[in-house]
Amino acid sequence: MTQPFRTAADGRIDRGQALRFRFDGRSYEGFAGDTLASALLANGVHLVGRSFKYHRPRGIVSAGSEEPNALVTVDRGPGRVTPNLRATQVELYDGLTAFSQNRAPSLRFDLGALAGVAAPLLPAGFPYKSFMWPRSFWRRVYEPAIRRMAGLGRAPAQADADRYLHQYRHCDVMIVGGGAAGLAAALGASATGARVILCDEQPEFGGSLLAEPDVTIDGWAAPDWVREVVATLADKVTLMPRTTAFGWYPGNLIGLAERLTDHLAQPDPRTPRERLWQVRAGRVILATGAIERPLVFPGNDRPGVMLAGAARTYLNRYGVRVGSRVVIATTDDSAYRAAADMHRHGVTIAAVVDQRAAPDNPLVEAVRALGIPVHVGAAIGGTDGRRRVRAVRLANSRTVIPCDAILMSGGWTPSVHLASQSRGKLVFDVALGTWLPSDGAAGACAGTFDLAACLRDGTVAGGSAPGSFAVASLPEMTPSPPSAPLLSHPKAFVDFQNDVTIRDLAVAAQEGFVSIEHVKRYTTTGMATDQGKTSNLNAIAAIAELTGREIQDVGVTTFRPPYTPVTFGTFAGPYRGRLFAPVRLPPVALADAVVEDVGTWKRARCYPRPDETVEAAVARECLAVRNAAGMCDASTLGKIEVIGPDAAAFLNRIYTGDLAALEPGQCRYALLLGEDGFVRDDGIVARLAVDRFHVTTTTGGAAFVLHHMEDCLQTTFTTLQAWLTSVTEQWAVIAVQGPRSAAALAPFIADINLAAMPPMSVREGHIGDIPIRLFRAGFTGELGFEVNLPPDHAQQLWDTLRAIDVTPYGTDAMHILRAEKGYIVIGQETDGTVTPDDLGLGRMIATGKGDFVGKRSLSLPDLSRAGRPQLVGLLPRDPAVVLEEGAQVTETGRAPALGHVTSSYRSPALGRGFALALVADGRARIGATLRVPQGGRSQGNMRGKTIEVAVVDPVFHDRPGQRLRVRPGPRPALLPLLPAVPHSAPVARPAAAVEMVALAPMTLLAVRAGSHAATSIGLGISVLLPTVPNRSVIARERAALWLGPDEWLIQAPPGVMAPSATTPGATTPGATTLGATTLAAQARKAAEPYPASVVDVSHATRALEIVGPRAAWCLNAFCALDLDLSAFPVGRCTRTVLGKAGVVLWRVATEVFRLEVPRSWLPYVWACLEEARLEFTDDDPPEQLPG
Amino acid sequence: MLLIPCPWCGPRPENEFRYGGQAHIVRPARPEAVDDDVWAAYLFLRDNPRGRHAERWRHVHGCGRFFNCVRDTVSDRIAASYKPNEAPPP
């Protein structure tokens, strides 16, 4: 017979829908609506696991998330194995496959149970004391053995095959727990018009009401009342079943883990398995209820021993009798309800054993009247049975009562875990003998156990007048305080999950542990995933008894998040595979390159020809630059426009050189120091006009330098009038370097005479229609130019130059070429402790110009002491040797180290290995021989050898710098570029709920100005610049977005190009530039006489629109802002973070958001939003990348 | 994730901000006029209180402004935020 312990009728299971499932390989049947635990119990299965330490047989104790024993592994197929799920929370579905844990070889026969025989050898603190010697045994013997024996479940070996998502949300009232008090609170809160979220860890709302068919509320049976209330709430409150509030973090941030698919036999692959919600709540109402306490008696951990309330839940909610002949052990009135209900369903109640001398409740008499023997002032002294309890022995008595289940109740502990996590105050309630949240709780969590009072208090907690509910209930009961455990029975278990007994607590007390926090750590009681849900108060009561104190004086431990375990997948969310780290692509395609990661960027290391090795390609590229012409995509360099009447004075405060001395059209290499005097960044400062500079930074330093400059302007040099605009993504940079570079470039540039450009100069001009900023500068020591141009045209210029034999070179060649010239790389020759003089760049410091950041520190004694590291060159005696970077440089080959190798390469030009190094007093050692021991990472037969090196000047190539000063030849005949590469914008992906559209390029201006200038600009360009934060103004086809108190983004349609000038089929960067140039000129003119910064940023970002009823939802999967229409209405705009990308977000209509995304971030942002919208589409899910 | 009140934009999620260290550290107006100890103290000495701490934040992924917060380092509660030129609340 299947399901022999199922009742004949009743319960909330669907008896018409039988489900097959397997547990430890055996097939069983249950019903829809069952949990794995209720289905197992219906089949008479109590033994479901082995304990953590002693491998004792254990059974199901509870019916909820407090379950300490019934931890199982559920196998949903490859990559979908989840250990440590509580069987009491696993919803049954057809075909469910689960396994018990912690047993070898089988649940019924377990070798590890021998540890139980050895239990006297394993008291609290045993590992700390016993596994210490010999030391070498710890890692090799003790730890592996303990790990094999102990632990819970087994970590899955395969990559997780499921999808996970995040969701950010804001609400006024967050209600945790959907039982009577929580539902009443939701009614109360929704009546005030507040935004309310109600979550419950169970699949159904109702909590304990679901197991109370005999209670009526307003004339409805309790479960039916729940159904009606949920229906009422459905359109006013965000209802979240299967959702655990696992953590309460500062700022009322509540972490919710929503389980979406684990209960389904055939989940939709587009639906995430779980969703992490980060809810920012105005206030939080805890309606988390109370957890019944086990009784601490010998043999209280045998399968078949469970909580009385749980047995009642199995009976009334799931239609399962947990035994046929049961003994009830209690110190609390509530257990008598279980006795009465089970008796009614034909279960024999062999006895009620009540520890209290004179229990005083009508229920007791009612149970006696049923003929059930009630032993008062009695306790259980022991139990019999191995894999299932067989009998109860009463303490101090010869009475033995046969039974197949023991139902225990030690009273109820309000579930205050979240209140404790929030660092809210817990107050001790003397009558209940336990702690309660000082405020913000309702129902049993607040110590209220009367149903009518729970409902009334709930509506008040929700913010409304006390609701009136007509409750017909069982007799009122007040839970008992925790009773003193029977200390005379040391082997009684206090903490089932961590296998902690009274004896362990006694050892802790005996060894002098007084603080409950120390007892917790020493004995492990209340630790790990369980967080002491069933055990905590009993342990505190035992310690109180053992140390002669009151419970309130012992105190309570701080509960830790998560309330119940949360999967790694939930926390990782979508940030895996292609979204694990943002990938930014430079403008020139990398298809024929060997690629490396440089921060978030992908860059080309080199461009090997077919059948060419990387080494050969790098050598060829180096020689091409030295002997002819090469080109490199240097677009990742940071670029900042610095504009304003004090721009020069400001840059003089930021960089070491005298930049005010630059004439427009000149540029200069510049060093940026920290205030501590150490080199932080370098770059080129170009003066475009008296009040306008174009500054480059390193690739990795771009964000830091902008931040540092803003810091100086906003908080330190506040009187200087200058503004900053990042143009990193506005300009692509193609560095064309080598003796033939001018000849290669000149045919394409009509309006700049290259021959008239001196070294370190800058000109603005055009290639065809395309605006360029041309620098005569480089990083190779050769005649060279850096062409700044709109990124949409970078590939076009690249392909054109390649067709005339300009050799592409990558970062490998770039590094060799710069090192041959002794040029430093930030982060390689510098490490945050290196001064300009250390680098041999003392000449970069302008002493006459006044104060600058870092100047004062340069005169600190330590920054000019003898023995400082100095940059030198190293030449290995053996020219074939290439030193290991990072290797120590020594006098003798042994300590002490004089310094280290900072850069080391093979130079194709020199035909040998060479290196740069920072060496103590290095410049005085030039000519000397030093020794460099090679470490384990060095190549081939170099490993472990000590290499003799000559210390030389760090400039290996063209020390006089003659090659930089070459005068380019006369201007040749003009040539056109190859046709533009049509740009492939991502296409719109329509769907009913949410659509993504890539918009055509527009004119974009970054305006930074004071309030007078801003007003004038608004009038001048016919769109007022809003003064209220995060607002936008639209006038005709133009829009002005407030981005900061002195910063706006202006959007306008692209300009209209003369047809003859437009390349057929090309995109419209020329048009946006034309529009931007015209509009910018208008704006600048309008601002006069006030200073203002107006910069064309049309190419720096790409616009996306997210459209549809689910648009806000999809954005909130990656963006933490409150996008509710009430908080973020139409017209609101702001910079924010989407995933890991900084974007501008603008709500242009109720269901339309516009994003301005930095162009290199577009693929990443697009992929994020695709992931978010997948569940609302019929698309095939993309292949999940591993990892 | 903290909720940080920007004086311009209002309360916003922490991931939009960049921390800027202790507030009200004033750079000497004439660095060359202070002795090495004063300068070193300006560079390196910072408070590490248990409790109330005035500190700089920048709304880097928002309005871009630097401002100051008074945050309790135990509870992470932010008592006030104010613009750089304003005095901390009592």
Ligand SMILES: [Zn+2]
């Ligand atoms: Zn702000």
